[in-house]
Amino acid sequence: xxxxxxxxxxxxxxxxxxxxxWFYKVGIIGHLQCGSGSCEYVQTSxxxxxxxxxxxxxxxxGYALMLAVAIAGLQPTxxxxxxxxxxxxxxxxxxxxFTLYLTAIELFVLHAICRWCVGSAVVxxxxxxxxxxxxxxxx
Amino acid sequence: MRxxxxxxxxxAAVAAVLMWKGSRGGxxxxxxxxxxxxxxxxxxxxxxxxxxxxxxxxxxVEYADFQCxxxxxxxxxxxxxxxxxxxxxxxxxxxxxxxxxxxxWSRVSALAGQCAGEQGKFWEMEEALFQHQSDWAxxxxxxxxxxxxxxxxxxxxxxxxxxxxxxxxxxxxxxxSHAEGAALGVTGTPTFFVNGRMLDGRTNSDAFQxxxxxxxxxxxx
Numbered sequence: 001x002x003x004x005x006x007x008x009x010x011x012x013x014x015x016x017x018x019x020x021x022w023f024y025k026v027g028i029i030g031h032l033q034c035g036s037g038s039c040e041y042v043q044t045s046x047x048x049x050x051x052x053x054x055x056x057x058x059x060x061x062g063y064a065l066m067l068a069v070a071i072a073g074l075q076p077t078x079x080x081x082x083x084x085x086x087x088x089x090x091x092x093x094x095x096x097x098f099t100l101y102l103t104a105i106e107l108f109v110l111h112a113i114c115r116w117c118v119g120s121a122v123v124x125x126x127x128x129x130x131x132x133x134x135x136x137x138x139x
Numbered sequence: 140m141r142x143x144x145x146x147x148x149x150x151a152a153v154a155a156v157l158m159w160k161g162s163r164g165g166x167x168x169x170x171x172x173x174x175x176x177x178x179x180x181x182x183x184x185x186x187x188x189x190x191x192x193x194x195x196x197x198x199x200v201e202y203a204d205f206q207c208x209x210x211x212x213x214x215x216x217x218x219x220x221x222x223x224x225x226x227x228x229x230x231x232x233x234x235x236x237x238x239x240x241x242x243x244w245s246r247v248s249a250l251a252g253q254c255a256g257e258q259g260k261f262w263e264m265e266e267a268l269f270q271h272q273s274d275w276a277x278x279x280x281x282x283x284x285x286x287x288x289x290x291x292x293x294x295x296x297x298x299x300x301x302x303x304x305x306x307x308x309x310x311x312x313x314x315x316s317h318a319e320g321a322a323l324g325v326t327g328t329p330t331f332f333v334n335g336r337m338l339d340g341r342t343n344s345d346a347f348q349x350x351x352x353x354x355x356x357x358x359x360x
Contacts, residue, residue, distance in 0.1 A: 005143050012147055016154035023158065039241065045327045074140070111208055112242070 001079060003134050007088055007127055008070035011063045014123040017116050018059030025054040042114035047105045055102065059120060062095050066127065082138045088127075089135025096128040182311030188252075188261040190222070191232035197351050199231060200332040202238035202320040205248035205268045206276045207328045213342065214269035220344035230351050235265065237316040238328050244275070244282055246313060251286040253309035254300050255293065263293035 025043060042048065048055055066088060073084025099121045106113055187200070203210040225231035237252070239245035248268055255264030267289040268275075275282035283304065290300045303309070320330070324337060331338040333350055 008143075009147065009150065012150050013154075016151070016158070020154075020158050048326070074143075 001074065003130060004070045004073045004084060004088070007092075007131060008067055008074065010123050010127050010130075011066035011070060014120055014127070015060065015063035015067055017120045017123070018056050018063055021056035021114075021116055021120075022054055022060050025056050039114040039116055042106060042110055042112050042117060045110055047102075047110065058098065062091065062098075066091050066095070085131070085138045086135050088131040092124070092128040092131040095124045099124045178311040178315055182309075182315050185312050185315070187234045187236040187316065188256050188265075189232055189234045190262055191226040192229040193232065195226075195229055195232040197231050197334055197354050198234060199338075199347070200234045200236055202236045202316075202325045202328055202330045202332075204238055204240045204242065204245050204328045205252060205265075206242035206245050206272065207240060208272070208276075209327075210329045211269045211272040211276075213329050214265070217342070217344045217347075221347050224344070224348060225351055230355065231347070235261070236320060237313045238320045238325055238330070239313060239317055240328060242276070246310070247281070247283060248275075248286065249313045250304060250307060250309055251283075251290065253312060254303035255290055255295050257303055257309075258295050258299060260290075260293050260295050264290065264295070267293055 021039075021043060024039075025048065043056070050058065069084050069087050069091065072078060073081070073088070078084060102117060103121055106117060203214075205211075221231070221233075226233055235252075237249040239249050252261055252264050252268060255261055268286070271285070271289060275285040286304075287297065287301070291297055323332070329342070331342060334354065338346075338350075
């Protein structure tokens with residue numbers, strides 16, 4: 001139960017970060033609070049959109065799914081079920097690979113770092129580090 | 140369990156407040172964030188700095204950011220050839236428009252270009268900013284004094300330049316230029332418009348040579 005609670009909390013934090021970046025991308029927020037980072041440069045680059053959809057929106061959907069699965073897995077009838085754990089492990093691996101791709105673009109193509117993206121990458125990495133071993137153990 | 144849901148709601152509420160506050164704040168960029176800039180009619184009327192003959196049959200409008208590495212690469216590698224083969228021969232006119240992306244020094248470098256331009260030295264400053272981009276762009280310290288050195292190097296009157304920079308005289312111009320670029324669909328830099336049409340694909344000197352050849356050939360028929 002603790003594990004699903006932790007993932008739910010982290011997914012919520014990731015969801016808020018992705019939502020903030022998506023709000024910027026669609027014009028709801030005028031400027032990103034980024035310190036001396038390069039958030040706007042990264043977000044407005046050609047890599048800020050994938051298949052016609054803002055990259056941040058993939059994050060919104062991904063984190064929302066994780067949050068929903070984790071909360072569903074916390075319901076009394078689902079606590080002993082394995083599916084939430086394996087689903088969270090699968091989702092986190094997908095999210096982690098996508099995060100790796102985006103971080104590589106920042107470091108090696110754009111040569112710029114968006115602090116919010118780093119924040120999201122850290123959240124996704126921690127979720128993966130928790131969810132994958134749990135998913136393996138549950139088999 | 141109830142305490143857990145309370146924590147979730149609390150996190151969501153804190154995030155919502157931070158986002159709301161963040162959306163009302165300014166940019167991190169030194170040198171006039173867009174939310175605090177007053178725009179005059181003269182700012183709106185300014186169409187950018189041009190290089191080349193007024194009667195050139197083709198015009199390229201470039202939206203660029205002095206701190207953008209791709210813009211620096213283009214300016215240092217491709218632009219000298221374009222200038223020599225197309226602009227200096229009267230076949231192409233080049234128009235520079237600021238499109239500060241949000242790098243730490245995007246706007247202040249745009250102002251440096253504008254303040255040199257006030258004294259008729261925009262293109263010299265543009266070249267100097269891009270040539271020395273790796274020196275000033277990588278630092279976390281405000282590069283204003285580095286820009287002053289560059290301005291001195293190209294023969295700008297420093298008293299006038301300093302007054303211009305201190306007053307952020309052309310912040311409105313930079314914002315207007317950015318807004319116009321955004322309205323035209325510019326999302327990254329450098330972005331080029333050739334006779335009003337956004338350029339897709341390759342943007343090296345050969346591509347511009349071919350484009351100018353084809354546009355001038357069409358014009359003759």
